[in-house]
Amino acid sequence: MHIDARNLDNNSLIEGDVCIVGAGAAGISMALEFINTNQQVILLEGGGFEPEAAMQELYAAKQTGQRYFPIKAIRLHYFGGTTNHWSGFCSVFDEIDFEKRDWVPHSGWPITRKDLDPFYERAHKIIELGPYEYDDAYWLKQQPSFKPLPVDKKVVWNKIWQFSPPTRFGLKYKDAIMNAKNIHLYTYANVTDIKANENVSAVQEVTIKNLAGKQHRVKAKVFVIACCAVQNARLLLASNQQNPKGLGNDNDLAGRFFMEHLEMKSAELWLAKADALKFYMWNWGTKVRAELAISRAKQNELKILNGTASFLPLDIGKNEPAWIDMYDENGKGDLSKFDEAEKKRDFSNKDIAYQLSTRIEQSPNPNSRVMLDTEKDALGVPRVHFHWELLPLEKISMRKIYETIGQEVGRASAGRVRLMEYLREEKDESWPAATGGGWHHMGTTRMGDDPKQSVTNANCKVHGIDNLYMAGSSNFVTAAAPNPTLTLVALTLRLADHIKRRI
Ligand SMILES: Cc1cc2nc3c(=O)[nH]c(=O)nc-3n(C[C@H](O)[C@H](O)[C@H](O)COP(=O)(O)OP(=O)(O)OC[C@H]3O[C@@H](n4cnc5c(N)ncnc54)[C@H](O)[C@@H]3O)c2cc1C
Numbered sequence: 001m002h003i004d005a006r007n008l009d010n011n012s013l014i015e016g017d018v019c020i021v022g023a024g025a026a027g028i029s030m031a032l033e034f035i036n037t038n039q040q041v042i043l044l045e046g047g048g049f050e051p052e053a054a055m056q057e058l059y060a061a062k063q064t065g066q067r068y069f070p071i072k073a074i075r076l077h078y079f080g081g082t083t084n085h086w087s088g089f090c091s092v093f094d095e096i097d098f099e100k101r102d103w104v105p106h107s108g109w110p111i112t113r114k115d116l117d118p119f120y121e122r123a124h125k126i127i128e129l130g131p132y133e134y135d136d137a138y139w140l141k142q143q144p145s146f147k148p149l150p151v152d153k154k155v156v157w158n159k160i161w162q163f164s165p166p167t168r169f170g171l172k173y174k175d176a177i178m179n180a181k182n183i184h185l186y187t188y189a190n191v192t193d194i195k196a197n198e199n200v201s202a203v204q205e206v207t208i209k210n211l212a213g214k215q216h217r218v219k220a221k222v223f224v225i226a227c228c229a230v231q232n233a234r235l236l237l238a239s240n241q242q243n244p245k246g247l248g249n250d251n252d253l254a255g256r257f258f259m260e261h262l263e264m265k266s267a268e269l270w271l272a273k274a275d276a277l278k279f280y281m282w283n284w285g286t287k288v289r290a291e292l293a294i295s296r297a298k299q300n301e302l303k304i305l306n307g308t309a310s311f312l313p314l315d316i317g318k319n320e321p322a323w324i325d326m327y328d329e330n331g332k333g334d335l336s337k338f339d340e341a342e343k344k345r346d347f348s349n350k351d352i353a354y355q356l357s358t359r360i361e362q363s364p365n366p367n368s369r370v371m372l373d374t375e376k377d378a379l380g381v382p383r384v385h386f387h388w389e390l391l392p393l394e395k396i397s398m399r400k401i402y403e404t405i406g407q408e409v410g411r412a413s414a415g416r417v418r419l420m421e422y423l424r425e426e427k428d429e430s431w432p433a434a435t436g437g438g439w440h441h442m443g444t445t446r447m448g449d450d451p452k453q454s455v456t457n458a459n460c461k462v463h464g465i466d467n468l469y470m471a472g473s474s475n476f477v478t479a480a481a482p483n484p485t486l487t488l489v490a491l492t493l494r495l496a497d498h499i500k501r502r503i
Pocket residue numbers: 021022023024025026027044045046047074075076077078079080081082083085086087088089090189190191192226227228229231235438439440441471472473483484485486488
């Protein structure tokens with residue numbers, strides 16, 4: 001069922017059992033889980049069904065620290081959220097990613113990979129991925145043209161990736177949501193405030209506003225905030241009527257520990273013998289491929305972060321601009337230079353030289369954060385002040401990943417690895433101008449058992465507030481190497497099961 005909140009009488013009261021705020025990957029996955037249950041679900045989406053400049057403007061942020069993509073351009077503010085332009089690259093987090101590593105400060109999730117496994121499998125169906133299978137031996141058997149590099153798995157292994165079509169959640173699941181009798185989708189329903197009771201132990205209602213000047217209230221038993229990692233933190237911080245620090249922020253942690261994946265060109269691989277490396281190649285339509293990853297034993301020995309290396313023929317890779325240069329200062333993106341390079345890719349070519357690009361987790365850092373700015377948006381909500389900060393561990397780890405891969409391919413006489421200039425000098429902690437992320441936002445309401453160290457508990461519930469849950473990658477404690485959406489959908493399905501049990 002769909003209602004445009006601009007058409008309701010001003011100051012309407014909307015009531016239900018479960019209120020989900022945000023209809024992107026997390027919010028839609030959550031709503032799908034409740035279809036045909038006896039719960040009345042209110043799904044609040046800030047935007048409509050199409051992109052609108054005025055909606056994007058609500059995301060505009062002050063940005064400081066490490067140069068970053070314009071926040072207002074990269075997260076999309078309408079039904080389907082940022083999946084309206086995501087690329088569909090998916091892989092699972094490794095066991096080590098959930099563990100406490102003594103060389104990675106603030107690491108260690110309150111759940112394990114095993115806890116998430118059944119939900120990863122369910123998430124595969126929503127994201128339209130292939131079989132829940134990440135063992136390279138399985139895929140090498142399926143596809144005889146796949147030939148792995150002769151690396152020692154104890155040091156470097158083939159991490160499997162699967163690719164979504166990519167599923168546009170807003171298009172794929174619109175009918176299911178609209179036709180469900182117990183799901184009440186409200187568009188143009190921007191949550192601007194979460195109102196708690198007097199002792200801030202439970203949420204009573206949320207306020208929704210739109211640019212048409214209407215304002216309404218929504219009451220429910222349980223509230224799930226699924227607005228993406230930056231906006232999740234903003235909403236908690238801006239909801240400060242009952243507690244001036246904001247909700248879930250007694251220990252000044254909401255918004256801190258923002259994490260990205262560093263995704264950048266890092267080295268060249270020169271093979272001893274030209275090869276098409278089909279097992280490692282990607283193009284639109286590819287279902288499965290591998291990236292080289294560093295074993296847990298080697299990560300432990302070198303005390304480095306988890307990261308992988310992807311491949312692109314060097315003559316294409318070296319001509320592609322850095323991702324970070326894709327947007328102009330007004331936040332307008334230009335993909336044409338990438339499209340040109342993509343079209344030139346020919347899988348049958350046997351190349352001698354390949355560009356290696358890193359995908360690496362950012363070390364959790366309390367100073368890398370989302371704060372509130374003094375300026376307000378058109379709905380009266382303080383804008384985001386976004387501050388991205390990197391640490392030396394990321395640079396050290398990146399260098400060691402390529403040294404390790406170089407040693408491995410050299411040992412096997414398969415080729416040589418040449419580090420890019422910025423990685424050659426061991427003591428150099430600076431970052432080149434091309435430094436950038438993968439458009440992945442994580443960690444701003446991190447999970448944990450200890451309220452002094454985290455914002456949400458192992459069930460994604462905000463510590464100390466009985467009926468307030470956060471959905472999405474804001475819960476991530478560490479970022480792992482893979483892109484976040486498969487893991488955030490899995491975590492959301494786990495949360496949906498928890499809420500169903502609870503209600
Ligand atoms: C160019 C690009 C490529 C990407 N490629 C990949 C990839 O290959 N693999 C991968 O795993 N990830 C990728 N991502 C990241 C992926 O898009 C996100 O991880 C995912 O969309 C996050 O889901 P979400 O539901 O948390 O947030 P979103 O998808 O952003 O959804 C949030 C929703 O909440 C709504 N909302 C926000 N604030 C409010 C409010 N106050 N009130 C009501 N509603 C609100 C928004 O309108 C939106 O619909 C990519 C991102 C970009 C930008």
